[in-house]
Amino acid sequence: MIERDDISDALRLTVITDPDCGAGRSITEVVAAALEGGARCIQLRAKESTAREMVALGRKLRELTLGAGALLIVNDRLDVALAIGADGVHLGDDDLPVGAVRRAVPPGLLIGRSADSEDIARTAERDGADYLGVGPIFPTTSKPDAGAAAGIGLIERIVAATRLPVVGIGGIEPESAADIVRAGAAGVAVIRAVMCAGDPAVATADFLAATDPAALAR
């Protein structure tokens, strides 16, 4: 089990699931490969699924992530997170307010918040969020409703505005992942770059190598 203090290391790479991106493989197969490649944070995202379907998939991912000592975060649905014993929940603008979740759940549950401005980042920190997802940094096709690409400058501004670990998201490849960590982020979150990779384990390892603080310091 990853302690809350250690989340920055786990956040070097968040692999977000996506039901539209299985390329003939099941989500659990791709997640298993990502964990084999070293991923320590998986986010269950399934906007089109029912809660019942999310619980069924989430239970499998919980077993895999516990086996690998990895975090499991659930996008949006705190109730699904509680039902499957996930480590946390990731909240966006349309989801539950961070403060309401912080008051309603056990202290150990991690809360991530999407933030595309310093204001949202500061409010999330004040309300009890544990980390921030910041983006979209580059253009992305995974999330059609994401806003215009903000560039790496957004990482720098939000890192300066809060003390929370920051995760860059949106169209990130291993090369740009290194730039994002150099800009002060704890890591990156990806969907297609791992879920649709020819070899998800190799893709995961590439991202982890690119976001290794020790390697970047050399």
Next chain:
Amino acid sequence: MIERDDISDALRLTVITDPDCGAGRSITEVVAAALEGGARCIQLRAKESTAREMVALGRKLRELTLGAGALLIVNDRLDVALAIGADGVHLGDDDLPVGAVRRAVPPGLLIGRSADSEDIARTAERDGADYLGVGPIFPTTSKPDAGAAAGIGLIERIVAATRLPVVGIGGIEPESAADIVRAGAAGVAVIRAVMCAGDPAVATADFLAATDPAALAR
């Protein structure tokens, strides 16, 4: 605050909100009128709303229901129920499993389960549900995905199959509400019959009169 033992009385009438049925009045206005008419159970149902929107509306309904000593139940979204401090959650086939919710939440939280068969009713009772919503009894336009009308016989079969309080739902008017209670139900749940009523307080009072066990015994 209504004690869990007393829910059968509160369940004489559940008024379910519906965003498509305001007739120019806000949902909070109609709920306030229903509470004034004597309703003791309100269910927040807002399938098309975001979690954020449900929390905003739910907080207003929580204030109104606490003021009236009424239960507030949230349809589907346990996370919203927890965030607003609701009394319970109502779960259907696509929602979280009853057992998973029972294990994940404080013992006092009420769990309702939609049931259109004895099997589902028995499983819900075994898994820790507190009451059953049974229907559709009559044809309904409020819930287009509801199955074919089952008739009052379904109430009798499910009342015989479990010890849980049963609430009939689906196209119910005050006249048929009395028949449903005579068949063994604790009460009825309605959407349009109160939300779209010319005078929601009067409509509520009519249902409560029709489902009064003392009056029916006479």
